Amino acid sequence: xxxxxxxxxxxxxxxxxxxxxxxxxxxxxxxxxxxxxxxxxxxxxxxxxxxxxxxxxxxxxxxxxxxxxxxxxxxxxxxxxxxxxxxxxxxxxxxxxxxxxxxxxxxxxxxxxxxxxxxxxxxxxxxxxxxxxxxxxxxxxxxxxxxxxxxxxxxxxxxxxxxxxxxxxxxxxxxxxxxxxxxxxxxxxxxxxxxxxxxxxxxxxxxxxxxxxxxxx
Numbered sequence: 001x002x003x004x005x006x007x008x009x010x011x012x013x014x015x016x017x018x019x020x021x022x023x024x025x026x027x028x029x030x031x032x033x034x035x036x037x038x039x040x041x042x043x044x045x046x047x048x049x050x051x052x053x054x055x056x057x058x059x060x061x062x063x064x065x066x067x068x069x070x071x072x073x074x075x076x077x078x079x080x081x082x083x084x085x086x087x088x089x090x091x092x093x094x095x096x097x098x099x100x101x102x103x104x105x106x107x108x109x110x111x112x113x114x115x116x117x118x119x120x121x122x123x124x125x126x127x128x129x130x131x132x133x134x135x136x137x138x139x140x141x142x143x144x145x146x147x148x149x150x151x152x153x154x155x156x157x158x159x160x161x162x163x164x165x166x167x168x169x170x171x172x173x174x175x176x177x178x179x180x181x182x183x184x185x186x187x188x189x190x191x192x193x194x195x196x197x198x199x200x201x202x203x204x205x206x207x208x209x210x211x212x213x214x215x216x217x
Contacts, residue, residue: 028156031063032170032195032213034202035146037105039074039087039130040094040119049074049132056091064151064191066092077129078109097130097139098122100146102198117144118184146198149184150215151191161217163187170195173212178205183215 126143
């Protein structure tokens, strides 16, 4: 008997879970992660930084299906030769390269005009130089501070009563209790419920110690 592809199994599981959640009254499992500074690369820039035809190597899978942290890293160079070394690359490849930083990362790099954007919204954003083992790339734009956002599939969006582009609130209880007011909703049938915040936001609310977290409309 032929083996069933992992992607087919994942799709079946997502469909079944989605059908169950669509009619369920219990909240889906909420996972909140701190997203450290990282970079996404295009095919063109992988070739320039690592050599033509180079393929990224999986270091570890990420929470969302099909996404991974690569073993490869690059050096990010800002104004006045300030740099951040060992900047982790995340896969798979994107159509455009982008760098996602926290506010303190941007300050240490000497960048003062890094906008808060959703992933992929790069027009008019900051630029920087990227150095790899085989070459260097100048990003005219593509450096952003990633806006806090919630990934969810259609069934989970239906549970919360939200749609693509809506904004929600994330309440993190504890001694450093914080309510994040503008959590952007991103809906896709292939994702799991997951809120991403940057490391500055995670430190501000003491995310690693938080035991009560609530996502509300």
